[in-house]
Amino acid sequence: xxxxxxxxxxxxxIEDKTHEVSFDKLIWMLRQKxxxxxxxxxxxxxxxxxxxxxxxxxxxxxxxxxxLFEANAKRNGVTVHWARDGHEHxxxxxxxLKSRDADTLIKSKSMLTEECGxxxxxxxxxxxxxxxxxxxxxxxxxxxPPSHIVGPAFQKTTEDVAAxxxxxxxxxxxxxxxxxxxxxxxEHTRPLITEAKAGMTGTNFAIAETGAIVTITNEGNxxxxxNAPKLRICSVGIEKIIPNNxxxxxxxxxxxxxxxxxxxxxxxxxxxxxREGGEMHVVxxxxxxxxxxxxxxxxxxxxxxxxxxxxxxxxxxxRSGGLSYxxxxxxxxxxxxxPTFEIRRYSELPFASTLNGSCTNxxxxxxxxHEQIYAWRGVMDEKHQTPSLKKQAMIIAGKLxxxxxxxxxxxxxxxxxxxxxxxxxxxxxxxxxxxHREVPAPANETFHEWYRKNRTH
Amino acid sequence: MDTREYILANVRKxxxxxxxxxxxxxxxxxxxxxxxxxxxxxxxMAGEFLAxxxxxFAAYLRENFPNAKTICSAVPEYAGDRKPExxxxxxxxxDIDVTIVRSPLGVAETGSVLLTxxxxxxxxxxxxxxxxxxxxxxxxxxxxxxxxxxxxAFRESKYAVLMTGPSGSADIGGKTVHPAQGVMTxxxxxxxxxx
Numbered sequence: 001x002x003x004x005x006x007x008x009x010x011x012x013x014i015e016d017k018t019h020e021v022s023f024d025k026l027i028w029m030l031r032q033k034x035x036x037x038x039x040x041x042x043x044x045x046x047x048x049x050x051x052x053x054x055x056x057x058x059x060x061x062x063x064x065x066x067x068l069f070e071a072n073a074k075r076n077g078v079t080v081h082w083a084r085d086g087h088e089h090x091x092x093x094x095x096x097l098k099s100r101d102a103d104t105l106i107k108s109k110s111m112l113t114e115e116c117g118x119x120x121x122x123x124x125x126x127x128x129x130x131x132x133x134x135x136x137x138x139x140x141x142x143x144x145p146p147s148h149i150v151g152p153a154f155q156k157t158t159e160d161v162a163a164x165x166x167x168x169x170x171x172x173x174x175x176x177x178x179x180x181x182x183x184x185x186x187e188h189t190r191p192l193i194t195e196a197k198a199g200m201t202g203t204n205f206a207i208a209e210t211g212a213i214v215t216i217t218n219e220g221n222x223x224x225x226x227n228a229p230k231l232r233i234c235s236v237g238i239e240k241i242i243p244n245n246x247x248x249x250x251x252x253x254x255x256x257x258x259x260x261x262x263x264x265x266x267x268x269x270x271x272x273x274x275r276e277g278g279e280m281h282v283v284x285x286x287x288x289x290x291x292x293x294x295x296x297x298x299x300x301x302x303x304x305x306x307x308x309x310x311x312x313x314x315x316x317x318x319r320s321g322g323l324s325y326x327x328x329x330x331x332x333x334x335x336x337x338x339p340t341f342e343i344r345r346y347s348e349l350p351f352a353s354t355l356n357g358s359c360t361n362x363x364x365x366x367x368x369x370h371e372q373i374y375a376w377r378g379v380m381d382e383k384h385q386t387p388s389l390k391k392q393a394m395i396i397a398g399k400l401x402x403x404x405x406x407x408x409x410x411x412x413x414x415x416x417x418x419x420x421x422x423x424x425x426x427x428x429x430x431x432x433x434x435x436h437r438e439v440p441a442p443a444n445e446t447f448h449e450w451y452r453k454n455r456t457h
Numbered sequence: 458m459d460t461r462e463y464i465l466a467n468v469r470k471x472x473x474x475x476x477x478x479x480x481x482x483x484x485x486x487x488x489x490x491x492x493x494x495x496x497x498x499x500x501x502m503a504g505e506f507l508a509x510x511x512x513x514f515a516a517y518l519r520e521n522f523p524n525a526k527t528i529c530s531a532v533p534e535y536a537g538d539r540k541p542e543x544x545x546x547x548x549x550x551x552d553i554d555v556t557i558v559r560s561p562l563g564v565a566e567t568g569s570v571l572l573t574x575x576x577x578x579x580x581x582x583x584x585x586x587x588x589x590x591x592x593x594x595x596x597x598x599x600x601x602x603x604x605x606x607x608x609x610a611f612r613e614s615k616y617a618v619l620m621t622g623p624s625g626s627a628d629i630g631g632k633t634v635h636p637a638q639g640v641m642t643x644x645x646x647x648x649x650x651x652x
Contacts, residue, residue: 026631043484056476063469076615082461132638135628151628158630178629186636193638194548194585210612220584220624220639227580227616228548238464245606246481253566253602260631263498264567264602264621266639273615275547275580286464294471 001345004327006352010320022157024318027148031312033261034362047254052366054247055303059293065208065241066284072211073282076273081283086116089285093118093200093233094125096281102127102197102231108215108222109133110202111149111306112235112285115328115341118200130192132221134185141168147322149329150259150308155321189221199225203236204305205251206282209244212272213282216255216265223269230278234271238289239302251305254364258307292340297375301336303365308333310359310369316352325349332359336372339379347385350376389430411446418442483603491565491598492647499568502622503635505644510534510592518555521644522588525554529582532559532592534648541578550579556586556640563598563645564605569621570645571605573614580616584624589640591620592648 014020038044058065070080083089097105105127113119119129119140131137135152139145142164146152153161158176166173171184201222205214213234215222226232242248256262274280293299311317311331322330327338327346335353338346350373359369380386386394400407418426419442427434445453458466488494496506511517514535518528529550530537535557544550558577560570570591577583599605610617624639635641 029631042486043482046482050479050481053476053479056473057478060473060475062472063465066465066468082459082464084460084463088460133628134626134637138628151631153628154631156629161629178632178634181629182626182634182636186638189638190551194551212611218624218633219626219637221637223618224581224584224638227584238468243478245611246603249603249606250481260627260633262633263501264569264619266502266621266624266637268569268619268621270611270614270617272617275616276574284464286467290464290467290471293468293473299471299473 001342003348004325004345006320006324006326006348009324009326010316010352013321013324014319018157019155019321020319023155023321026154027312027318030260031309031362034258034309034312035261037257037261037263041253041257047250048364048366050250051254051305051364052303054242054250055365056300058242059239059299059302062238062241062293065243066238068208069206069211069241070284072209074211076211077280078211078273079279079281081281083283083285083287085287086118086285087121089116089235089283089287090118090121092283093235094122094127096231096233097122097127097198100198100231102229104128104130104192104196105198105200106130106132106193106196106221106225106229107136107199108201108217108219108225109136109152110200110235111146111328112202112237113200114146115287116235116285118235130189130196132189132193132225133217133219134182137185137189138164145323145328147330148308148311149306149333155323193221193224193228196225196229198231198233199227199229200233200235201225203234203240204255205242205248206236206240207244207248207270208241210272212270214248215267215269215271216252217267217269218265220267223267226269226271227275230275232271232274232278233281233283235283235285238284238286239304255305255307258309258362258364288340292337295340298336298340298372300367301333301340301369301372303367304333304337305365307364309362309364313358313362315354315356320352325352332369332373333367336367336369336376339376343379343383343385347380350374350380351390408446408448412449415442415446481603483601485600488565488600491600492595494565494600495563495568495598495645497568498564498566499622499645502568503625503633503643504568504622505642507644507646510646510648518590522555525588527553528555528557529553529586530557531576531578531582532557534559534592541582544579544582547579547581548585550581550585553582553586554588556582556589557592558583558589559592559648559650560645561597561610562605562608563593564600564602564619565598566601567619567621568645569605569619571608571610571617572620573610573617575610575614583618583620584639586640588642588644590644590646592646594650595647596649
């Protein structure tokens, strides 16, 4: 697969001012709401420390915790499966469905099944898969992947959704009202839920001590996916294990506040065993996680609880759109996880960052995201994955910055050149920075020149 | 090596150095009135709050849910038209207009109420109904989420949900709107269990 050119994709996204502005506004609003919510909890920073320490402890003892979870889930009558990769996961799910003649499946939002490509796998084998999360359903109807891990359709404006629903459901195309559109969605999705033969959800947390699966949702669709049909399948990334309910409390207090600024989601649901007369399956999925656990610099990314706060605060994400990353996980958390799946394909992503560190500051589990982004740049360089233009520029910059005389000559001559060169010469092919921005007006003198004039020693 | 063995072996080989598991404080602030804190939090999540049982509950339901034809009651306090057990096929509960159920636990910090299969009996009555009215003894309100997770239901129930306000979604435009796939309205009535 070819290398994802995030910068090029982002350039295409911002060509359209309407979407650039509305996306930036929406995503920044989420960041502000997160700040307000955090300020209302005096122990917020202590909760972040606890969450980080609980995750680090669990990952350091993941083998025993996985076995404990498995034993308790089995004791509850749950069937536990293990999948090494996305394909194994999809095959297990398909085999369960096929052996029970379940040809209709309702799903609630799950990033893991996005990662595994579960829906296309099942659909190509004759299973009718319906997403029941509003955002995920919008993306499914428009045949697009999620643009945000919390709100998959955030890249679409309300007008886009009105037009889409009008095309698919025949609703009023001119009624760009979220409440109306939510009603349209409910009316058309309800029958899919009540008639489905099987339901599938992802997992926010898996509790080792009780064997329970926890889902955190707003819409009630995970609870319906799990309770309306008798057959329920649940996909769990192996890093989702936490020790017990005492620890779960810390994450429940952090997750929704970090994601949307709400104190909690409408449904915090705990599934310990199958509903009466039903059966419950859990598929524990590795898909590269156990390898990442051994990466000295990168294993802390496994602490992620998928709140999206790092994305909401990232200036590059907000101005690029989520689809520009061409990946399941996007924004800062995507940058540090996607190269573990496919290094060549995602080799450009670590450069889609200003390294301002805001992602690290808002992360509820204190992942050192910006340090990992920087470390990934080093890996790309070592593995010769850095694009040649970027690499040459870095070599020249490195030489200039280590030789003060050369640096002064270069800055002076650049300031002079910027004043006299025609526009086409400044905004040339090599000026990546200037492709979408104006170069700042040149200063009349460099700092060094000013300093020499104004200071004697 | 089968998949399970492979994953566990690879995990064990790659586990980072041990980190201590911290104890979790309860973070109590001891608000004087848990009920008013609960009310504030519930309303923030678009839930409705009733400070005491209506003197005539049937009249209250008629007045507040004038179009309701099917009322499913899972509580002894009110007969209703249906019992949860009437729904042999759990998906059929979609014809319920109003579900009435008692919660064994409320959380002041968030305005959440706990429901499990012990109260719902048919779990879908809590989601497929148009509206839900939840009875809660004010004595069953705890201060925060840390307290809530000490409830035995989270260790013993097959299914336990902390339900907070009516179903909603912020997927269009980032602001929460109602409804989504669950109930359209959620009302919590302070109703002591011994009455």
